[in-house]
Amino acid sequence: MSETATERTVADQAPATEAPPASAPAPTAPATNEPSAAAAPAAGGHSYGASLAEFTGEGDGAQSAARAQASPDAKFIEWGDLIPPGAAPEEVFARFEEQLEAVEIGSPESSALYQQMQAEFDPAAVNPNLDGQKVWLAGFVAPLTYDDDIVTEFLFVPTFGACIHVPPPPPNQTIMVSVDRDDGLTVEDSWGAVWVEGTLTLASTSTDLADTSYTITGATSGVYTDF
Amino acid sequence: MTLLRIAFKSARFRRTSLLLTVVSIAISVTLLLGVDVVRKEAKGSFLNTISETDLIVGARSGPTNLLLYSVFHIGNATNNVTWDSYQEIAGRDEVAWTVPISLGDSHRGFRVMGTTEDYFDFYQYGNKQALSFDKGAAFDGVYDAVLGSDVARDLGYEIGDEVILSHGLVSVDFAAHDDKPFTVVGILDRTGTPVDRTLQVSLAGIEAIHIDYQGGTRSALTLDAEQALRFDLTPTSITAFMVGLENRAVTFRLQRDINDYAGEPLSAIIPGATLAEFWRSIATIEQVLFVLSGFVLVAGLLGMLTTILSTLNERRREIAVLRAIGARPTSVVLLIVLETLFVVTAGCALGVALLYGLLAVSKGLVARRFGVDLTLSWLDTTQGAILLAVVLGATIVSLIPGFIAYRRSIQDGLAIRL
Secondary structure: OOOOOOOOOOOOOOOOOOOOOOOOOOOOOOOOOOOOOOOOOOOOOOOOOOEHHHHHOOOHHHHHHHHOOOOOOOEEOOHHHHOOOOOOHHHHHHHHHHHHHHOOOOOHHHHHHHHHHHHHOOOOOOOHHHOOOEEEEEEEEEEEEEEOOEEEEEEEEOEOOOOOOOOOOOHHHOEEEEEOHHHOEEOOHHHOOEEEEEEEEEEEOOOOOOOEEEEEEEEEEEEOOOO | OHHHHHHHHHHHOOHHHHHHHHHHHHHHHHHHHHHHHHHHHHHHHHHOOOEOOOEEEEEOOOHHHHHHHHHHOOOOOOOOEEHHHHHHHHOOOOEEEEEEEEEEEEEOOEEEEEEOOHHHHHOEEOOOEEOOEEEEOOOOOOOEEEEOHHHHHHHOOOOOOEEOOEEOOOOOOOOEOOOOOEEEEEEEOOOOOHHHHEEEEEHHHHHHHOOOOHHHOOOOOOOOHHHHOOOOOOOOEEOEEEEEEOOHHHHHHHHHHHHOOOOOOEEEEOHHHHHHHHHHHHHHHHHHHHHHHHHHHHHHHHHHHHHHHHHHHHOHHHHHHHHHOOOOHHHHHHHHHHHHHHHHHHHHHHHHHHHHHHHHHHHHHHHHHHOOOOOOOOOOHHHHHHHHHHHHHHHHHHHHHHHHHHHHHHHOOOOOOO
C-alpha cells in the first residue's frame, strides 16, 4: 500500500488543497505526518466540540505512538478518509471555483451553480473503497447500549460532545459500532478519546434519507492514550 | 509450625479483646465492600434502564431532566408536547417507531403512565431485553391497566381487580378519578427498572379520566365512564415520546432537527449518552463514599494496632519466657504478625459473611425503596483487591508492635517489676 497518498485535506485541517479528479483511487493510506494547526492538547479535561487533533495534540509522535495500539493488519485511517474522494467540501468548492468566478453573485446562473454544488456535497455519501477493510481509528463515543456498565454499542464520531453550537457530524462522519462485552468500554472509558478497530462495512437501509452508513461489528476498542 | 501453635494458644487467653478487634475490622470490611457492591449495582441498574431507544423527545429542558422524568419518573416535565408535533415527527421517513408517554397521575404512590400498545413491543431495557407479561396481556380497552411487578406485588393486585387513579402525584386521594375505575388486564415480569413501579394505561384512558377535569379541577359537568367513551379521546398533548430510527447514523441529525423544531420548543436526547453524562456528574459522590469507607478501614486498623499494643504489656512475661527458652528475636516479631494475621483474616471472613447476610436481608427492601436490584454474586477483582489490601495493610501495621516487642524482650527480664 502506498504511503504517498494523493494530497488531500483531513477533516479538521483548514487549508484547501487541489482536489484529485473524482475518478482517482481512494486515498486510503494514512495521512503523512502533517503538522496539525491545532496542536495544543486540552490538558485536564476537554471542551465540547474539541476535535480529536486538539484533544490529542496530534503530531509526529502521537501518530506513530497511536499505531502501536493497532494490530499490524489494520489500516490506520482518519475521519477524512470516510468522505468519498471528491466529496469533501473543499474539493467540491475547488471544482466549481472557476465557474463561480465567471458568474455574477446573485444572478440566476450563480443560484443554479450553488444548487449544483449543494448536490455534489452530500453528507451521506460514503467511501466505497473502505467497504470490508479492517481499519483502526480514534474518536469519541456516544453510548447507545450497555451490558451492565460496559458500553456494547455506540456511535463513533470525530468530535466530542453533543455539538450544540455547530451542526452534528453528518452520517458519513458517524460510525455505528458494536463490540463484544469483553472488548467493550466501561462508561468511564467512554468519557474520553477511544480507539476502535474492526472491519468497516457499508450498511444500507431502505429509507430514502441516508441510504448508506458505516458500521463496524465485532470491533475491539480501548482508551486512546497517546497524548 | 510450633510458632503458629504458640501464637494461637496465646491468643486464646486474650480472646475478648481480640474478638472485639475482629468485629471492628469486620465492620470496616463490610462497609468498604458494601459501598463497592452498591456502587456497582446502582451503576449497572441505572445504565440498563433503557436500551434500543434512539431518542427521547420532550418539551425544551435539560437533557438530564428530560431523561429523569421520562424514563425514571423522577421530577416533572417542564411542559407538554402537542399531539400535532408528535404526529409530524413520528411521520418522518427516518423514524421507524415512536412510543408516546403521558405522565401526571398516580395510584397509591405509584406513577401512572399513559402510552400505546407499542410500548410493550418497543421499550427495551438492559442488554436489549423486551418487556414480557407475567400474567395477562397488553391493554386493549380505554379502562384497561397493565401493572409493573412491584405495583402488583405491593398492592396485592390480580388480573380483573379494579384500580382508581388519582389526579396528581400524591398517594393521598384528595382528587380521585373514582368515577372511572380501571381494570387490571396484565402484570409485567420484573425488570429491575422504574417500569416495575408504574401502572400503564392507554392514552385514551388518560384522556377519559380528565375529560371532566378541564380548568385544573373537576368541572360542574361530570361524565361517567360510559359517557366519556363517546367523546373523541385523541389526546391534545403528551409528556414525551421515545423514538426508534431506521438508521442510527442519522441520530445526531434528527436530534438537531428536533432541537431546532420551529413549531414549538422541543428537546431530543440520546438516552445512552445522557445516562453516561449524568453518571459522570454523580461519579464524584461515588468516589467520596469510597474514600469515606477507606477512612473507616484505617480507623479499624488503628483500633487493631491499639489493642495489640495494649496487650503487649500483658505479654511481657510470656515473651520473656519464650526468649529465655531460646526463641529467636525474629520469632517474637513473627508471633505478633501471626496473631495480627489471625485477627485480620477472621475480620475479613466475618466482614464478607456480614456483607452477604446484609445483602440477602436488605435485597427486597432496597429493590422496593430504591429500585436497585442487588444480586448476590461472587467477589470480583476489585473486591478481592480490597481484601488483599486490608490483609497486607494489617500485616505492615503489625510490624510496629512486633518491633516494640522485640526491643522489650531484650530489656525485660524474667523478674516481675512492679
